[in-house]
Every structure is written in structure tokens, then in C-alpha cells.
Amino acid sequence: MIENVKQNYLTHPKGIMSWLLTLDHKRIGLMYLVSGILFFFMGGLLALGMRLELAAPGNDFISSEQYNNIYTLHGAIMIFLFIIPAIPGALGNILLPLMVGAKDVAFPRLNLASFYIYSFGALFALYTIVNGGVDTGWTFYTPYSTQSSSNVVPMTLGIFIIGFSSILTGLNFIATVHKMRIPGLTWYKLPLFVWALYGTSLVQITATPVLAITMVLLMLERFLGIGIFDPALGGDPVLYQHFFWFYSHPAVYIMILPAFGIISEIIPVHSRKKIWGYKFIAYSTLSIAFIGFLVWGHHMFTSGQSVFSQIVFSFITYFVGIPTGVKIFSWILTMYKGQVSFTPPMIYALSFLFLFTIGGLTGIFLGAVALDIHLHDTYFVVAHFHYVMQGGTIVAFLGGLHHWWPKSFGTMYNQTIANICAFGVFLGFNGTFFPQFLLGLRGMPRRYATYSEQFVELHSYSTFWSGILGFSIFFAIVNLFWSFMKRNKVDPGSNPWGGMSLEWTHTSSPPHPHNFETDPVFEHGPYDYDKVIVEKTYKK
Amino acid sequence: MSDHHITPLRTYLVIASCLFFLSGVTVWVSYIDLGSFNIVLAMFVATVKASLVAFFFMHLLWDDKKNLVLFLMSLMFFGIFVVITMIDTEFRGALGFNPETKEPITKRAPFYAQLPLTDTHGYPVDSHDDIHHGDDDHH
Numbered sequence: 001m002i003e004n005v006k007q008n009y010l011t012h013p014k015g016i017m018s019w020l021l022t023l024d025h026k027r028i029g030l031m032y033l034v035s036g037i038l039f040f041f042m043g044g045l046l047a048l049g050m051r052l053e054l055a056a057p058g059n060d061f062i063s064s065e066q067y068n069n070i071y072t073l074h075g076a077i078m079i080f081l082f083i084i085p086a087i088p089g090a091l092g093n094i095l096l097p098l099m100v101g102a103k104d105v106a107f108p109r110l111n112l113a114s115f116y117i118y119s120f121g122a123l124f125a126l127y128t129i130v131n132g133g134v135d136t137g138w139t140f141y142t143p144y145s146t147q148s149s150s151n152v153v154p155m156t157l158g159i160f161i162i163g164f165s166s167i168l169t170g171l172n173f174i175a176t177v178h179k180m181r182i183p184g185l186t187w188y189k190l191p192l193f194v195w196a197l198y199g200t201s202l203v204q205i206t207a208t209p210v211l212a213i214t215m216v217l218l219m220l221e222r223f224l225g226i227g228i229f230d231p232a233l234g235g236d237p238v239l240y241q242h243f244f245w246f247y248s249h250p251a252v253y254i255m256i257l258p259a260f261g262i263i264s265e266i267i268p269v270h271s272r273k274k275i276w277g278y279k280f281i282a283y284s285t286l287s288i289a290f291i292g293f294l295v296w297g298h299h300m301f302t303s304g305q306s307v308f309s310q311i312v313f314s315f316i317t318y319f320v321g322i323p324t325g326v327k328i329f330s331w332i333l334t335m336y337k338g339q340v341s342f343t344p345p346m347i348y349a350l351s352f353l354f355l356f357t358i359g360g361l362t363g364i365f366l367g368a369v370a371l372d373i374h375l376h377d378t379y380f381v382v383a384h385f386h387y388v389m390q391g392g393t394i395v396a397f398l399g400g401l402h403h404w405w406p407k408s409f410g411t412m413y414n415q416t417i418a419n420i421c422a423f424g425v426f427l428g429f430n431g432t433f434f435p436q437f438l439l440g441l442r443g444m445p446r447r448y449a450t451y452s453e454q455f456v457e458l459h460s461y462s463t464f465w466s467g468i469l470g471f472s473i474f475f476a477i478v479n480l481f482w483s484f485m486k487r488n489k490v491d492p493g494s495n496p497w498g499g500m501s502l503e504w505t506h507t508s509s510p511p512h513p514h515n516f517e518t519d520p521v522f523e524h525g526p527y528d529y530d531k532v533i534v535e536k537t538y539k540k
Numbered sequence: 541m542s543d544h545h546i547t548p549l550r551t552y553l554v555i556a557s558c559l560f561f562l563s564g565v566t567v568w569v570s571y572i573d574l575g576s577f578n579i580v581l582a583m584f585v586a587t588v589k590a591s592l593v594a595f596f597f598m599h600l601l602w603d604d605k606k607n608l609v610l611f612l613m614s615l616m617f618f619g620i621f622v623v624i625t626m627i628d629t630e631f632r633g634a635l636g637f638n639p640e641t642k643e644p645i646t647k648r649a650p651f652y653a654q655l656p657l658t659d660t661h662g663y664p665v666d667s668h669d670d671i672h673h674g675d676d677d678h679h
Contacts, residue, residue, distance in 0.1 A: 178606070206613065206614065206617050207617075210621065236629065238628070239625070239629075242621075242625045242628065246621050246625075293617060293620055294620065294624070297624070297628070304632075305628045305632070306627070306628050306629075306630075306631035306632040307631070308627065308628075308631035309624070309627055309628040309631060312624075312627070
């Protein structure tokens, strides 16, 4: 099929400088993807290190100080260097212009700049690791973070810098969605992944500056002794948590909204059925983005904030459940009477439905003040946010990667291995984190390097399954990259899942350097399976 | 985008003098003691000044109204943050569930006065008045 292979963005233009100075959104997306996955592995190894230490009580492998460093780095790397940049930066960059029919994002140079800003910030994080780590927890709570002698300064500086990358990507995507759509592609004809990225971008540009301000205030107190958070200097330590969570709670939605978008793409395509409740899903994205700004205090129920605030925050927190429930039910109804095929992306999407529902519902438990006071800072919280962040976002990310892999890179992975790995991720994940709910209910506090005898059994289950989880994710990603190395090419015209949005119907796989060889003409909506027949075409 | 608004120099000068005047107002009101209302007034004047800059110097007034919506959104989010955070500090301890606001428990068992005089660590002390000992430890 060599004669069919025309120019594609991976091979044209050539040379290292054409990559380093590229303005092509697909190449920038690929660079984000590779760096994101490297940090994912780094964070994952730290997690396995923690699980190994917790396999048995006592300090068997590492000291308590090292344990403090490891969990802090695990959290900071996974959140700031992998999850937040990975889906918008990698999948969003590659797909958003293709989905709206544009030649590139609105500001290609800004896009490259945001990648370099991310890399520059990541260097600070790497310096922190080499220089002995940081031990405050990824939240950098005062007063400890203003006193700790570990590398609080380089790590927070790195996060400060990476925040700007996040803002610029968000700005770019908003301008792209507003200005670069082809004629006929109206708001309600956009793929839902675009809506999700749009909602994410709004949160990124409105919330991230507050993170930067928080980090600056922390530094002002640390170096200049200006009393902001220290009561001895006239400050308020709870104020730090207000600042931090005003960003970091919306950041949860920066992490999960793109995952919702991916699921909204995978389920209709692999069920070959029109999405159920398009407008509901689209508006629920925006309402989650907005409500996400009003609930930050539910992280602070035991921090000494006023009881009145606790009641208000607890009440508003329940509202997040409504748009989220709308999405879950819409996805389930999309599958109803569809032609569901159990391809690897679909298995990840189905895993997502199970895992995210557990994660979301336990979030409602934790949103209730009375219960949270009992469960705060226990393994119940650890299990809850891993069900949301890993069971939700990372499983959706893996699903999206498998879904768009043949499109983005023109190669098809071994689907049997991918299916086995997807099951491995589902089983390994539940095996690792479900026991942690029970541990938390029995009072096991988070962030401890050791524990008493009664927790041995559940902790050892958790450690055993974390190994399965680690192997599954590792082999799933190796399987993807292996197809790339082996050049297991698909025909450039193929549409292996029968997708209907522009990236499937109007571009080659991998796409042309300028995305579309001729200006794309809008013919049908992204989910019009009831009107148009799109064949699954997959040839080697 | 094609028809850029040309602002006459006169408008710029008027706005600039407004800004100088409002700076004067900020300094002037800082000498008047309005209690906690001082900060509200200072922030209000600052917001008016920032809005003048955005509307006239940065041409927001003549620009696409979507940009105005974004500007107002940023004010709204800032408002949400400040107002809800202030609600916390204003009401802290207000409902009386806060441990600091409760009276310390002073009930004693009947045999308390006959016990040997020790503090919580078992060291002998002069009187049973250990509530004040607790306070002394903090100092």
C-alpha cells in the first residue's frame, strides 16, 4: 500500500529542527504525548514503590522521610505533569483542529510556546527529584510548606510555570473553537470532545491564575516574612487552603472533563448509534465547569473553616452530582439498542462507566460534612480520588489513545493484547483501590509509611493487585508504541471504527501536514448514525 | 476586526485625568477611618480604575462584546472567591460548635481534692489549678 501513502505530518518535513520548531498542532500534540507518558511512568513507579513499602507494616524498604518524598512526588508529577497537560495537550492538540475542520489551532506559535513552557516547568520538577525531593504533600499546605527544608521552592516554581502553559493552551483552544470552525459546523454540530475541551479551557483560564497567585504568596511569606498564612505574622493558615482549593478543585474538572469528552466520542462510535441527549451532555459540561468553582470548601471540612461555610459547601457539592448523572445516563442510553462492539476503546469506556460511577458516588459520601469528618485523610479519600482520577481520567485517556491511535499515527496495534490489557487495568485497578475503601472505613490514615497489624490483609491485597495494574498499563502502552515501531500500517483512507466526525471522514491516517488536502465540506453531524451509513473500513 | 476604532486624544486625556483623580481619592479615603469598610471602598475605587483602563485604553468598549463577557466573567469569579472566603472568616465560630468558643469543663470528681498534687505528667505541683497550667504551657 506504499503507493497510497502520500505526505503525512510524521514524515514531512524531516529533520530534528522541523520537530523542535514545528508549528504543527499534531507534532506538538505528539511531543506532549511522549513527555506526558514519560511522567506517567515516573509517577507510576513512585506509586509502585509506595505500594511495595506498604505490603507489610514497618519500614522495610524506605524510611518515613523517603516515603514522604515519594507520595509528594507521585501526586505532584501525576497531577501537574501528566493528567492536567496530557489530555488537552496531547489528544486535544492532535484532534481539536481536525474535529473543527481547521488547518491548525488559532495561534500555532503560542501552542509551541506552551509546550516549551511546560518543558521548562518540568525541568524544575526534575531538579526537585534529583536534589532530594519534597515532603509536604502535593497540596503544599502551610504552615509546614513555609518551614520545610526540602525543595518546596523549585517544585512550586515548576508548578507556577506549568500553570502558564495550561492557560495558554486553554486560550488557544477557546479561540480555535470560536473562530476556526468550517461553515455549517455550528455549536450543536460539534463533536462532544470539542465541547469538553472548550469547558476545560474556560476553567483553565479562569482558575489557573489563582494557583500562580497562591504560589507567589507562599514564596512571599517564605522569603520576605510577609504575614499571609502565618498567624504569628497576622495571617490565616486556612486562607492558604482557600486559595489552593479555589484552583485545585476546578483543576479536578480540568482533569475529568476531557475524559468525559473522550467517552462521549467512544461510546456512540463503537455502539454505532446517535448519542443520546447531545445538548444535555454539552450543557452539563459547562454546568460542571461552573459549579466546580463553588465547592472548593469541601476539601476543608476538618481544617477549621466556619460551620456555616461547611454547610454551604456541602450543599453545593451535591449539585455536581446532577450534571454528572446526566452524562452517565446519556452514555448508557446511547448504548441501548446500539450495535456495541467490544473493541479495546469500548472496553476502556465501559470500565470508565463502572469506575467513575463508584468514584463519583463516594464523592457524594465525602461531600456530606458529618461523614467526611470521620473519613477525612483516610484511605477512603485516597480510594475515592483514585477512582475518579485513575479509574476516570486515565482509563478514558487510555481508551482515547486506543480509539484515535490508528488515526493519529496510521498504525494499528494488536487488538487482542489491547483487550487483555484493558481487562487487566480494570481488574488490577479494582483490586488495588477497592480494599482501600475498606481500609479507610476502618480508620487507616493516608500518608503513613507504616500501619498496625489489623490492616495487613487489605494492604497486601492492594499491593498485589497494584502490580497487575502496573503491568497492564505498561503493556497496553508498549503494545501501542510497538505497532508504531513495527510499522503495522493501516491504509491511509481507513476508518477502522466507522467514526463520523471530520477527523475520520475527511483526512488520511496519519493526517496530511496541513490536515485536509482540500477544504473540508460539512456533510453530516458527528453522530448521525440514524441518517448516514459510514462503513468500517480497515485494511492493512 | 477590520474597522479599528480610532479614539480621539481628548478621550485619552480625560480618562487619564480621571485615573489621577481616583488615585487621589484612594489616598484621601485612606485617612478616613471607616472600619472594615475602608478595604471595600479601596477595592471599589481600584475596580473602577481598572475598568476605565480596560474600557478605554484597551478598547474593550468598542470591541467584540464576547470580550466584555470574558472581562465580566473574571470579575465574577474573583467576586465568588473573595465573597465565599470572607463568609468563612466572618462566620468562624459563629454557630458555637467551635471547640475554642466552648467553656472549658471544670467539673471535678468529689475525691479530686484528696489526690496527691501532680500535673498531667505526674510531677508534683503546688495547687490543683491545672487549667492555668495548661495555659502556661502554651506561653
